[in-house]
Amino acid sequence: MAGYTPVSGSYAIGSTVRYTCATGYKLEGSSTITCQASGTWTSAPTCDQIVCRNPSSISNMASFTPSSGPYTPISKNVVTYTCNTGYKIVGSATITCQDSGEWTNSPQCQKIVCPNPSSISYMESFSPSSGPYTPISKNVVTYTCNTGYKIVGSATITCQNTGRWTANPQCEQIVCPNPSSISNMASFAPSSGPYTPLSKNVVTYTCNAGYKIDGSATITCQNTGRWTASPQCQQIVCPNPSSISNMASFTPSSGPYTPITNNVVTYTCDAGYKIDGSATITCQNTGRWSTSPQCEQIGM
Structure with missing residues (x-):
């Protein structure tokens, strides 16, 4: 107990004393006692320790x-x-x-319930598309972007124990770099961008005179942000000119023959024969010669 009051050397009959308990203890019985005619006190209280019951369990x-x-x-x-x-x-x-x-x-x-995920510009969807979203069920949502756009950041967001989502990604337009120049090309069209999978997505190459496309003349800007394979410009070469009956020669007599060098060959006939048709043939952009002449006997 903490003590009693008043404190005195002697108490007269009929005097009372009040008890108090120390912190954490409570009185059991009357807090006051009285000095009786017999010279004894009435029964003193006791100080019992205060004990709280076990804490209650709460749901979850x-x-x-x-x-x-x-x-x-x-x-x-x-x-x-x-x-x-x-x-x-x-x-x-x-x-x-x-x-x-x-x-x-x-x-x-x-x-804990996270709010519905935010819509982001140029997104196609997010899934799952409906909640409730909690840290223990439907806690991860995945975004996809519209065609021609790509995710920047993580495609997934997570419902956290704070009741908030992790950071949203963004949908960014896919842009292919400017097409590569290739040797001996004349041009590509369209010649300026931006080039995306949705606009200006196909570029067509043309080669310089005397060259031909090897591969597809067109390249396509893909959803990866890369072009399909570029073609090459390959020199056009005509085969050696054909020999014709009763010819004396053709000049130039050796190649290579292309539409831009050694592109015209002239035939001559043996003595007693004359050219029937044009004496010259031309190496064309098709890689073929124009029609060869014939050597016709004179006087026939």
Whole structure:
């Protein structure tokens, strides 16, 4: 006990004394005693330790600490609750054992729910498309972008224990670099961008005179941001001119023959023969010669 009052060397018959208990203890019995005619006091009270009952379990709680008592206003007087994953404390996480022997109000464990994911510009969809979204169910959402756009950042967002999502990605337009120049090309069209999978997505190459496309003349800007394979410009070469009956020669007599060098060959006939048709043939852009003449006997 804490003590009694008043404190005196002697007490007259009929005097009373009031007892008080130390913190954490409560009186059992009357707080006052009286000096009787017999020279004795009436029965003194006792000071019993205040003990709070074990804390209540609450729905979806993980634990409380300390987990065992005794719980009193002066030792283990504060208990802290934690909730299961996916739940949050509503109210104070701590309860206190009071001098009344009762705890302060217990908190609640409330399910954490993230708001519906935000729409982002140029997105096609996100999935799952409906909630509720919590840290333990439907906790990851995946975004996809419209055709011609790509995800910048993580395609997925996560519902966190704070009730907030991780950062959203962005949908960024896919742009292919300017097409590569190739040897002996004349041009490509369209000649300026931006080039995307949705606009100016096909470029067509042409070669310089005397060269031909090897491969597809067109390249396509893909959703990867890369072009399909570029063609090459290959020199056009005509085969050696054909020999014709009764010819004396053709000049130039050796190649290579192309539409831009050694492109005209002239035939001459043996003595007694004359050219029938044009004496010259031309190496064309098709890689073929124009029609060869004939050597016709004179006087026939």
